[in-house]
Amino acid sequence: MPKMRFMTIERHIIEGEKKHPGATGELSRLLSDLVLAFKVISLEVNKAGLVDILGFAGSENVHGEQVKKLDVYAHEMMFKAMDHGGHLCIMASEEEEDIIHIPSNYEIGKYVLLFDPLDGSSNIDANVSIGTIFSIYKRVSEDGHPGTQEDCLQQGLNQVVAGYVVYGSSTILVYTTGDGVHGFTLDPSIGEFILSHEDIRIPKKGKIYSINEGNYKYWHPGLKKYIKHLQEEDAESQRPYSSRYTGSMVADVHRTLLYGGIFMYPADSRSPKGKLRLMYECNPMAMIMEAAGGRASDGTKRIVEIEPTNLHERTPIFIGSEYDVKQVEEFMANEESLSWIDKL
Ligand code: P6P
16 A cells, blocks of 8 residues: 555645646635635534534525524535635525625635535434535636526536535545545644545445435335345345445445445435435535546436536436446336336
């Protein structure tokens, strides 16, 4: 195992920028602003059990879900860290119905930031890992003016950076600019994210599947057959697979990225588009997984090829090892029950 270079994420970002001669350094400075926000959110998440920040904030977010105080805190921290750096023309958050404009007294930049400030928040009180997910695009509207909805509603193919932070037994930041996937572990004693997982590659095939089996009754019949297939015994294909599901996308996808296998949140007869959000959950995770040699689809096509129409639209997602994602796609395509999906 080659000795890991002692490298902070700031140094890694600068080194990455040098690979692009035309780089202005603006993206590097944007990422450094983001890193500050993650450090502060991590501090708050890790002490949440000690101060009165747990429990419901008493309000509901745009999706009618009870908002926990840490959700609000993380959203506000991201905004405060990112609104004045002069790198962004617009932002969008899971916690805000509409696009978020840069205050008029701050400089307008050429990038777009979409984020889920604290994903998996229903797990906060149970101290299960939660996370922040982010996605960065270049603006498509005219420079020098406030950003628009069009800047936010781009295909995932256009992402320039995607990443997540998982606040767990340690705080780990994973990101890609398309040139490899790299992980950094926060050393709280020095307040730095240190390179801990260089050039992550997902195994081509795994032996872990991750899905909420409580929804079995509502699934596509082809998906039911696939899960039963994974539970059969066959040493050659390493079946039965193990089942792991935390109910926190960032934790489940992070484990899938490192160990291989597949994470799924499918459409079902109750949720025709599944549950997870395209723009600030599925697209960034899909860019990361593809950059690590994996696959991410909605069951038929790549997540990053979906043409978005709404900031908060949902999509089914099957993400992980290429072999496993392609296998579940085949099980669903081979079932006559495609008409079942058409009836949704
Ligand atoms: P379910 C958390 O609320 C979340 O948005 C994702 O982090 C997670 O993967 C999913 O929902 C869990 O949903 O329906 O299994 O509880």
